[in-house]
Amino acid sequence: MTTTAVTDIISQTTNTEASTVTDSIEEIISSAMNSSATETDKLQIIMSAIGNKLKASIPDLIMAIVVFFAGIVITRIILRIFGKCMSKANADMAATSFLKSLLKILLYIIDIIITLSILNIPMTSIIAVLSAAGLAVGLALQNSLSNLAGGFIILFSKPFKAGDFVETNSASGTVESINILYTKILTVDNKTVYIPNGKVADSQIVNYSEQNxxxxxxxxxxxxxxxxxxxxxxxxxxxxxxxxxxxxxxxxxxxxxxxxxxxxxxxxxxxxxxxxxxxxxxxxxxxxxxxxxxxxxxxxxxxxxxxxx
The missing domain is CATH 3.30.70.100 (Alpha-Beta Plaits)
Known part of the structure; x- marks a missing residue:
């Protein structure tokens, strides 16, 4: 293959619109590999195609990075506002902690989806990946899901609240918080005990502070x-x-x-x-x-x- 032919193939990637660069690269690589060019020329063609693709993607990549970190900042602001609103409403501290943890995860997922969409990744592909990942995580973390469900049971049935002195699962102490997976209890000798929410919801709970x-x-x-x-x-x-x-x-x-x-x-x-x-x-x-x-x-x-x- 002559130098002019190699130059013509490389120029195809430069003149191609960003939305079709991926298809063009595949065609160029296929043409290069099927041509009679030397190995050096083939490598030059492929590297040039990839380089042009990266150049075309730089604006979207920069925007995606900016949006991702902006999403993190916005998430923290929303969580702070949510905490203040719950505090003004005199909501239970344990319930507030649980809802903040859940809201934090949801906001991060939304941030990641928006970032991927800016990179022109099809939404159907994102949903398919999230569904597959969710199924895999669900099978691998069955106990964790039961703890999540236990957290909802504790949140809505309210057998105790933050500050109550309780006894459950051979541990007794003051309830510090209820997180997504664990209930945090501080014992009288200043030890912190983390009990899975699933076990707390399924076991006997003695609340020594509920009555005055x-x-x-x-x-x-x-x-x-x-x-x-x-x-x-x-x-x-x-x-x-x-x-x-x-x-x-x-x-x-x-x-x-x-x-x-x-x-x-x-x-x-x-x-x-x-x-x-x-x-x-x-x-x-x-x-x-x-x-x-x-x-x-x-x-x-x-x-x-x-x-x-």
Whole structure:
């Protein structure tokens, strides 16, 4: 093949419109490979065709990059506005976190689709690729999809909200947030536990914060030789003096509950505000222990008497 022929083939790619460059490149490569040109000439033709294609695509490529990064910025702005709107509406923090995570993924998908369309990739091809990718991801991430569904169940059934103290899946602590796949719980010893939403939705949930009052149940043992009525009077007196113990929904309850092997067990039930539960429990145990010691009421311990004849 002469130099003039090679030049004529290369010029075809320069004079071709951008919308038909891909077809022209295929034709030029086919013509070059079927020609009698030397390997060097064939390589020159192919490289020139590719170069012209890139030159023709540069404007669209630059625009696609600009639109992609602009989409990221717009996504962040929308998420910020969404968060402020949910905050003004006094929406639950856990629900807000879940919806923001979902909205973020949807906006990124839209951004990618718009970017690909600018590169003149047919929408049918984009949809086909997304469908195939969605099917593949769905098969590979079946557990993750169940966690996503679990997140929706938690969001709409509302067994708890951010800030509640709950117990589920052998973990107990304060709910920090509900994300797309996991519920974040902060334990009392400051450990962060991430529990899959699917397991949370399918398991028993104990919410200690939903009600504004809780009953504190306690037991105190005294010796069989002690005055049980005196012990009950001391406990009732302490309950009436504690400022955090309530008389509603019922006054303090103090009764003999169990005649154990080595002690008489006095059952005590008092009510308090939910946030004061642990303070009342610890305070009352210490107060009863001190009162029993001051009034010479024996706090028994397990012992064994051996009689030798």
């Amino acid at each position: 009052k809780r009953r504190v149940d306690m037991e105190f043992g005294i010796s069989y030789s002690d005055d049980i009525e005196r012990a009950k009077e001391l406990i009732l007196k302490l309950a009436s003096e504690h400022e955090l113990i309530l008389n509603e929904p019922e006054p303090p309850f103090v009764r003999l509950g169990v005649q154990a092997e080595d002690s008489l067990q006095i059952i005590v039930r008092v009510w308090t505000a939910t946030e004061n539960y642990w303070q009342v429990k610890f305070d009352f145990v210490e107060m009863v222990n001190n009162a029993f010691a001051e009034n010479h009421i024996t706090i028994p311990f397990r012992q064994l008497d051996v009689h030798i004849s």
